[in-house]
Amino acid sequence: xxxxxxxxxxxxxxxxAAIDAGCRFYAGYPITPQNEIPEIMSWRMPEAGGTFIQxxxxxxxxxxxxxxxxxxxxxxxxxxxxxxxxxxxxxSYIAGCELPAVIVNVMRGGPxxxxxxxxQSDYFQAVKPGHGDYHMITLAPHKLSEMYDYTFDAFDLADxxxxxxxxxxxxxxxxxxxxxxxxxxxxxxxxxxxxxxxxTGAKGRKGQRIVSLLMxxxxxxxxxxxxxxxxSVIKRDETKFELTNMDGSPDYLIAAFGTCARISKGVINLxxxxxxxxxxxxxxxxxxxxxxxxxxxxxxxxxxxxxxMNLGQMVExxxxxxxxxxxxxFYGRPGGGVPTAEELxxxxxxxxK
Amino acid sequence: xxxxTVYKKPDSLTxxxxxxxxxxxxxxxxxxxxxxxxxxxxRETTIAVAPVGCAVFAYDFWDFDTTEAAHGRAPVVxxxxxxxxxxxxxxxxxxxxxxxxxxMAEIIxxxxxxxxxxxxxxxxxxxxxTGGQMAPTTLxxxxxxxxxxxxxxKANGYPIKMAEMLSQFEGVKYVERVKVTDAASVIKAKKAxxxxxxxxxxxxGFSFVEVLSSCPANWRMEPxxxxxxxxxxxxxxxxxxxxxxxx
Numbered sequence: 360x361x362x363x364x365x366x367x368x369x370x371x372x373x374x375x376a377a378i379d380a381g382c383r384f385y386a387g388y389p390i391t392p393q394n395e396i397p398e399i400m401s402w403r404m405p406e407a408g409g410t411f412i413q414x415x416x417x418x419x420x421x422x423x424x425x426x427x428x429x430x431x432x433x434x435x436x437x438x439x440x441x442x443x444x445x446x447x448x449x450x451s452y453i454a455g456c457e458l459p460a461v462i463v464n465v466m467r468g469g470p471x472x473x474x475x476x477x478x479q480s481d482y483f484q485a486v487k488p489g490h491g492d493y494h495m496i497t498l499a500p501h502k503l504s505e506m507y508d509y510t511f512d513a514f515d516l517a518d519x520x521x522x523x524x525x526x527x528x529x530x531x532x533x534x535x536x537x538x539x540x541x542x543x544x545x546x547x548x549x550x551x552x553x554x555x556x557x558x559t560g561a562k563g564r565k566g567q568r569i570v571s572l573l574m575x576x577x578x579x580x581x582x583x584x585x586x587x588x589x590x591s592v593i594k595r596d597e598t599k600f601e602l603t604n605m606d607g608s609p610d611y612l613i614a615a616f617g618t619c620a621r622i623s624k625g626v627i628n629l630x631x632x633x634x635x636x637x638x639x640x641x642x643x644x645x646x647x648x649x650x651x652x653x654x655x656x657x658x659x660x661x662x663x664x665x666x667x668m669n670l671g672q673m674v675e676x677x678x679x680x681x682x683x684x685x686x687x688x689f690y691g692r693p694g695g696g697v698p699t700a701e702e703l704x705x706x707x708x709x710x711x712k
Numbered sequence: 713x714x715x716x717t718v719y720k721k722p723d724s725l726t727x728x729x730x731x732x733x734x735x736x737x738x739x740x741x742x743x744x745x746x747x748x749x750x751x752x753x754x755r756e757t758t759i760a761v762a763p764v765g766c767a768v769f770a771y772d773f774w775d776f777d778t779t780e781a782a783h784g785r786a787p788v789v790x791x792x793x794x795x796x797x798x799x800x801x802x803x804x805x806x807x808x809x810x811x812x813x814x815x816m817a818e819i820i821x822x823x824x825x826x827x828x829x830x831x832x833x834x835x836x837x838x839x840x841x842t843g844g845q846m847a848p849t850t851l852x853x854x855x856x857x858x859x860x861x862x863x864x865x866k867a868n869g870y871p872i873k874m875a876e877m878l879s880q881f882e883g884v885k886y887v888e889r890v891k892v893t894d895a896a897s898v899i900k901a902k903k904a905x906x907x908x909x910x911x912x913x914x915x916x917g918f919s920f921v922e923v924l925s926s927c928p929a930n931w932r933m934e935p936x937x938x939x940x941x942x943x944x945x946x947x948x949x950x951x952x953x954x955x956x957x958x959x
Contacts, residue, residue, distance in 0.1 A: 384792065384795070384796060386792070410792075410795040410796070412791070412792075412795070414788070415817060415821040416817060418785065418817070418818075419785075419788045419817070419818060419821065422781065422782060422785040422788045422789050422792075422818070423788050423789070423791060423792040424792070425781070425782075425785075425789055425792070426761070426779070426781075426788065426789035426791065426792030426793045426796075427792040427793070427795070427796050429779045429789070429792075429793065430759065430792065430793040430796035430797055431796065432792075432796045434792070448782055449782060449785070452780075452781075452782050456779075456780070558759045558777040558778075558779055558793065559759075559797065560756050560757040560758065560759065560776075560777055560797070560800055561755060561756050561758075561775065561776050561777050562756040562757075563756070565775060566724075566726075566755075566771075566774060566775040566776040566777050566778060567777055568771040568777070568778045568779065568780075569778075569779040569780065570771065570779070570780045571780065572768055572780060
């Protein structure tokens with residue numbers, strides 16, 4: 360694919376970003392609504408000189424990513440909600456073994472097999488993932504250019520901290536087509552950074568190992584404390600958010616991520632005509648969550664509206680940030696329901712009368 | 713009189729003393745692998761994948777690059793490593809709970825894909841690390857902590873023959889079952905593992921060596937008795953020898 364303006368699907372933007380970021384190992388298993396990713400990867404990755412494997416399950420995908428990352432490659436897998444549930448085992452090992460890896464979740468409705476409509480019901484399993492005390496950097500795009508940019512950046516973040524990084528998108532962002540401007544001259548900052556921990560063969564050195572099993576008295580506790588130290592740095596340096604219409608002295612604040620943030624921008628525009636002056640707080644990183652910035656933004660408004668395509672997941676972090684829960688109003692649509700801007704504006708109107 | 717070195721520890725073993733139970737086959741197989749890697753001069757180009765189970769500690773004893781894998785997932789971790797480093801020797805070392813139970817999908821698909829790597833499968837007919845529970849490989853009537861009255865085929869089915877099963881796949885080039893109960897059988901086992909490694913180095917494809925291995929502690933036997941149990945009982949159900957060898 361060439362430079363410049365492209366009219367492409369969200370799922371295709373993820374593929375291009377991964378290739379441009381130097382990802383040379385991809386394993387994935389079919390699941391709607393992310394199938395374009397393995398489909399395009401199946402020819403795009405070999406073209407770039409990397410390895411594409413159609414894994415035989417999501418367990419196999421994530422464990423292949425574990426192996427490729429251990430061997431020093433930039434590695435990625437993608438899936439959708441039920442598949443991500445299966446990957447939680449491997450993600451925990453990746454975190455425990457301090458391996459860099461990128462996992463894309465194009466969320467769909469749940470629980471169970473659910474449906475294939477866009478949803479945000481995996482917020483919890485992204486920011487509060489599997490077993491053990493660990494975190495996963497979680498980036499939430501809300502437009503196509505961010506599907507590209509966040510995926511591109513995810514590889515550097517993963518390498519910088521040796522952590523799993525999740526792109527938390529949804530079926531709408533995966534299937535949507537938009538014009539995006541691609542700058543293919545951008546080079547990933549850490550692509551050529553040495554990985555002395557990687558398994559490349561014990562040439563001129565002792566054999567080294569990648570493990571999360573630490574049985575000696577106190578060793579695992581220390582490992583967790585070391586991880587926590589790293590997480591503190593990530594919280595300090597990598598927390599990101601976007602503000603919209605905050606310099607227009609809004610009366611109300613909407614807090615939303617991903618597709619709901621996108622719809623909320625429509626709510627702000629519609630609200631202007633209806634005498635509702637609202638701003639938007641959009642967390643870019645769901646973990647680390649921008650607690651402090653949200654707390655500050657919320658001080659300036661009468662109410663904080665939290666909109667999600669689930670029955671209330673991010674709202675728990677909003678409550679932790681704002682503390683004064685009486686200010687918070689939540690509206691959510693579960694099971695693949697996508698709210699319209701009009702619907703959300705009506706909800707606001709009903710609460711501010 | 714000048715002293716002459718007639719035997720020394722392989723360079724591919726660390727100085728750690730094996731922590732396996734007495735009579736356990738793991739230490740023997742670990743050493744066989746380390747000797748081969750020395751002999752083939754592959755210490756600097758080997759990457760191993762350790763299982764979950766007793767042999768998870770293999771990386772304490774091997775002095776070459778080794779990673780752990782989640783329970784049963786070693787073959788697919790090895791697949792990815794081999795694809796990233798196609799010129800390296802990559803092998804997975806797995807027990808029977810790991811490979812024949814929770815990791816069944818991983819071993820079958822790795823074999824069926826014909827990945828050019830080696831899998832060393834330690835079959836001691838039970839889950840050793842967790843205290844001797846029934847495995848898919850547990851013999852009919854064998855008492856374990858989860859089959860205290862003996863494995864009952866009505867409830868638990870039959871012991872699974874992994875080597876025979878994997879030999880059915882087109883992508884599998886070499887399958888042999890060996891034991892490590894005496895010097896002669898250890899030499900045979902070493903030849904089998906060498907063949908598996910050489911197949912990989914020569915690009916022949918997927919090779920699988922099943923090792924019948926003692927677990928005296930969980931079998932509630934003295935080591936010598938356990939050795940006899942392999943010679944006289946286990947190897948009758950799991951016959952030794954080359955099952956498949958495609959050049």
